Amino acid sequence: MRTVAEKAGVSTKTVSNVVNGTGSYSPETEHRVRAAVEELGYRLNPFARGLRSQRTGTIALVLPNVYQPFNAELAEQVIRAPETQGLKVVVETTRGDAERERAVLSTSHKELVDGVIYVPQALTPEEYLPLPLTQPTVVLGERPAQAAGMPLDYVEIADEQGTYAAVTHLLAQGRRRIAVICEQAQPRAGGRRLHGYRRALEDAGVAYDDSLVIGVDNADLWSSGAGAVTRLLRTRVRFDALFGYNDMVAIGALSVLARSGVAVPNDVALAGFDDIEAARFASPPLTTVDPQRESIARNAVSLLRSRIDAEDFRELPGRCESVGFVLRVRKSSSVAQGTPVEPSM
Numbered sequence: 001m002r003t004v005a006e007k008a009g010v011s012t013k014t015v016s017n018v019v020n021g022t023g024s025y026s027p028e029t030e031h032r033v034r035a036a037v038e039e040l041g042y043r044l045n046p047f048a049r050g051l052r053s054q055r056t057g058t059i060a061l062v063l064p065n066v067y068q069p070f071n072a073e074l075a076e077q078v079i080r081a082p083e084t085q086g087l088k089v090v091v092e093t094t095r096g097d098a099e100r101e102r103a104v105l106s107t108s109h110k111e112l113v114d115g116v117i118y119v120p121q122a123l124t125p126e127e128y129l130p131l132p133l134t135q136p137t138v139v140l141g142e143r144p145a146q147a148a149g150m151p152l153d154y155v156e157i158a159d160e161q162g163t164y165a166a167v168t169h170l171l172a173q174g175r176r177r178i179a180v181i182c183e184q185a186q187p188r189a190g191g192r193r194l195h196g197y198r199r200a201l202e203d204a205g206v207a208y209d210d211s212l213v214i215g216v217d218n219a220d221l222w223s224s225g226a227g228a229v230t231r232l233l234r235t236r237v238r239f240d241a242l243f244g245y246n247d248m249v250a251i252g253a254l255s256v257l258a259r260s261g262v263a264v265p266n267d268v269a270l271a272g273f274d275d276i277e278a279a280r281f282a283s284p285p286l287t288t289v290d291p292q293r294e295s296i297a298r299n300a301v302s303l304l305r306s307r308i309d310a311e312d313f314r315e316l317p318g319r320c321e322s323v324g325f326v327l328r329v330r331k332s333s334s335v336a337q338g339t340p341v342e343p344s345m
Contacts, residue, residue: 001015001016001042003040003042004033004036004037004040004042007036007039007040008029008032008033008035008036009032010029010032010033014029014033015033015037018030018033018034019033019037055114055308056112056113056114057086057087057088057114058087058088058089058090058112058113058114059084059087059088059089059090059113059114059115059116059117059301059304059308060089060090060091060092060104060112060113060115060116060117061074061075061078061089061090061091061092061117062092062093062094062101062104062116062117062118062119063075063091063092063093063094063119064093064094064095064096064119064121064122064220065093065095065096065220066091066093067220068220068246068248069247069248069274069276069277069278070246070247070248070274070276070293071119071220073276073277073293074293074296074297075089075091077293077294077296077297077298078117078297078300078301080297081294081297081298081301082298083298083301083302083305084301087114087301087305090113092104094121094122096121096122096218097122098122098123098127100122101118101120101121101122101123101128102123102128102131104116104118105118105128105131105133105134105137106131106132106134113135114135114136114308115135115136115137115138115304115305115307115308115313116135116136116137116138116304117137117138117140117300117301117304118137118138118139118140119139119140119141120139120141125144125146125147126146129144129146129147129150129152133150133151133152133314135313136304136307136308136310136313137152137153137304137307138152138153138154138155138300138303138304138307139152139153139154139155140154140155140157140296140300141154141155141156141157141189142154142156142157142159142192143156143318143320147318148318149318150318151307151313151314151315151316151317151318152318153303153304153307153318153319153320153321154318154319154320154321155296155299155300155303155320155321155322155323156320156321156322156323157189157291157296157323158289158291158322158323158324158325159189159192159193159196159273159291160192160193160195160196160199161196161325162193162196162273162289162291162325162327163192163193163194163195163196163197163200163243163273163289164196164197164199164200165289165325165327166243166271166272166273166287166288166289166327167196167197167200167201167243167271168200168203168204169271169287169327169329169333170241170243170269170271170333171200171201171204171206173241173269173333173334175240175241175269176206176240177209177212177238177239177240177241178197178201178206178212178239178240178241178242178243179212179213179214179232179237179239179241179242179243180194180197180212180213180214180242180243180244180245181214181215181216181219181224181225181228181229181242181243181244181245181249181250181253182194182197182213182214182215182216182219182245183215183216183217183219183245184215184216184217189245190219190245193245193273194213197243211235211237212232212237212239214228214229214231214232215228216228216245216249219245219246219248219249220246220248221248221252222248222249222251222252222255223252224248224249224252225244225248225249225250225251225252225253225254225256226252226253226255226256227252228249228252228253229242229252229253229256229257230256233256233260233262239268240267240268240269241268241269241270241271241333242257242268242269242270242271243270243271243272243273244270244271244272244273245273246272246273246274247272247273247274247275247276247278247279247286247288248272248274248276249272250270250271250272250273250279250286250288251272251278251279251282251286253270254270254282254286254332257270258283264284264332265284265331265332265333265334266334269287269332269333269334270286270287270332270333271286271287271288271289271332271333272286272287272288272289273288273289273291274288274289274290274291275288275289275290275291275328276288279328279330280330282332284330284331284332285330285331285332286330286332287327287328287329287330287331287332287333288327288328288330289325289326289327289328290325290326290327290328291323291325292323292324292325292326295323295324296323299321299323303319303321
């Protein structure tokens with residue numbers, strides 16, 4: 001920077017202002033500095049800058065995996081969010097492993113990133129909340145009561161509300177035997193979505209039937225939905241609708257229903273959750289809950305940036321932003337495709 005300043009006949013502070021777009025300087029000064037930068041081949045060294053500022057300009061997005069389309073599409077939204085401008089995003093997958101999730105939240109990442117957006121899978125709140133909080137962190141998921149006083153931010157996804165709307169929609173089509181494919185383990189969204197399913201049945205006066213609930217170990221695989229509905233068909237339990245924990249299991253189930261001669265939506269109405277791109281191209285197109293990925297990403301990055309910029313991130317009180325949803329009604333649920341159904345929140 002000193003060499004550039006000498007070449008342009010200005011101070012190092014002026015060079016810093018021009019390069020970083022800060023402060024005030026004349027157009028002629030900017031031209032001289034940029035000409036010197038180009039001639040000398042000067043480039044910013046982010047690692048050296050990080051040593052001085054104690055910042056890396058990098059945030060981590062910690063996901064269970066990226067083979068699940070929702071996770072991949074969420075990562076793209078985080079990277080593209082206007083609030084992310086000027087930050088690099090590294091994506092780390094935990095593969096549903098509790099030790100990997102603990103490592104991400106520990107001091108091992110403190111020198112590598114300025115903050116973390118964390119999607120829990122293996123760890124329950126009772127397991128991750130006692131861990132030492134070493135860096136600004138935003139959790140995607142429901143904020144538990146015990147986190148209210150902690151310097152930890154949450155972006156809540158409308159798991160229960162969205163499922164309630166989808167199942168209520170199926171009930172409105174005259175369906176009364178609504179099966180559900182859900183996760184076996186329930187430390188994350190699985191329990192909330194199953195609760196939304198049960199609440200919708202209860203409010204409609206429809207009895208809950210445990211034989212219509214099919215659990216899967218990994219809802220992030222197409223094969224899980226296919227295997228679940230295969231087991232359901234073998235039981236010969238009557239059902240006239242099916243709600244999938246996510247679009248992956250719903251579309252996996254759809255493939256088996258088609259091969260088994262079960263017509264969707266005539267015999268079985270079908271709905272999912274996530275509104276991944278594949279949902280629009282399924283045959284028939286899948287009715288699903290759109291959890292508003294763009295809003296999730298923007299809220300998460302905005303909360304994280306403000307905590308990173310705080311003098312001491314631990315002194316900023318914990319905050320919680322709730323993101324809405326839209327029910328995307330398509331042909332798989334036997335209703336003519338039209339305007340998305342807006343829920344009452």
